[in-house]
Amino acid sequence: MIYRSPLPDVEIPDVTLTEYVIGGAARFGDAPAVVDGVTGETLTYAGLRSQVGSAAAGLAAHGVGPGDVVALMSHNQPRFVVALHAAIAAGAAVTPINPAFTVGEIEKQLRLSKARMLIAAEPVADKALAAAGGAEVVVLGEHDGALPFDALLTRGTAPRLGLDPATAVAVLPFSSGTTGTPKGVRLTHRNLVANLAQTRAGWRIGPDDVQAAVLPFFHIYGFTIILNSGLLGGAKVVTLPRFELDGYLRALAAHRVTRAYFAPPMVLALATAPEVSGHDLSSLRFALCGAAPLDVEVTERAQRRLGCLIRQGYGMTEASPGTHQVFDDEFASTPPGSVGRLSPNTLARVVSPGTDTDVAPGETGELLVRGPQVMAGYLDDPGATAATVVDGWLHTGDLVRVDSDGVFWIVDRLKELIKYKGYQVAPAELEAVLLTHPAVLDAAVVGVPHPEGGEAPKAFVVASAPVTGAELMAFVAARVAPYKKVREVEFVERIPKSPTGKILRRLLKG
């Protein structure tokens, strides 16, 4: 049984991501494209287009071109957008790096992605320089030892490259997928253009819209759904570097935000904090939450306080990311606990996990999706690619149910991935860190419920020498970004494993 979108297929233009997103910017002229919600610094559509063109020319003159990977490590700010599209327009693939990463984590992503340049925000320039190795460091601003990004702005325009959108990789975000450690996800220009065209069919974003962009552009949700969808529609995108409730509410009111994008912890904060009633949020027309499960009761409380419906988005990095949508026209009629219906040009199956057998309609099974937004594959990992995309079907590792209206409900997560505040935490990565501790003989990490994070990593450890849980948590914390921290340790005599050596995580989850 193959499920289809209720919407007709859309045409996918045969252009690069940057041509698609800002090629039409001339139409929006001096309208604001990206506004820094903290400093008020404004980049107009005309300014964005000319800065992207001249920075792309500068990068090309600097030797950056097709086949190169440029890493970009920054919080949300207007310069992120210029650097991103300039590197893409120069023909490079951009690998976004979380600025909260440790030097070791940055080094690893640079090494795996083979990045030749690292463009970093000023506050994380020292980490960038410490991690860079052979990559050249460019800074958004000024910093000793790094080339200022503005030095790349020349009088030129973006080079004409003749890239094939169907095969050239535009963005290389990292995801652990259904198993193992983070891998580069090869998203082509066509994958991303497709997902923007698909998204646009269900959500009308126009020049009158103002999008609040606090969720990071270095994650695929912020990247496609908030930033590039907004620019494509001619909206004003207001950037905030981090979520802090009061500043966020002030930005919503001051900029008359029409479309807000949340992850579950933000909805939880909005549902409970008294501050919400002190702000004029009457401009809000649309609010979306995605990246992790959202409680219906929390949704209802938050939407009452906001005076705006909140519905869920769903997808994954490997699908650019959107596969399901609650369409604008169906916002009120779609139940808040669901993730809506299939986006155009997207097919789905629901199978009995580990098999190719469809479950009966209405039954729970693993979601498989297929469409032009599905990645070209993982970087340098044909084994993981073959296990994840089988005959064109992306295995999501999520358990879902489809109701008789074709509305999908996420029931559970089958894959080992942990989501802390919507961010990916790969158990295999934390297990590898734990195993480097001299007193750790064996370790397994699973997600357990956590009040603010939704879930958080808990480690089961077999010790070979005296060590405390606090010591092990500090050991991991020194080596990974704060959101990946192990927050609980339990000592055990052995880790349950299958005959082939696979950790039986379900047994540990209890």
Ligand code: AYL
């Ligand atoms: P990644 N409910 C439950 N789990 C979810 C949801 C949701 N609404 N959305 C995402 N997930 C989980 O790669 C699910 O396990 O991309 C999925 O496989 O960081 C995994 O997160 C993918 O994590 C939108 C709005 C996509 C948001 C997103 C989030 C993409 C996260 C489309 O319209």
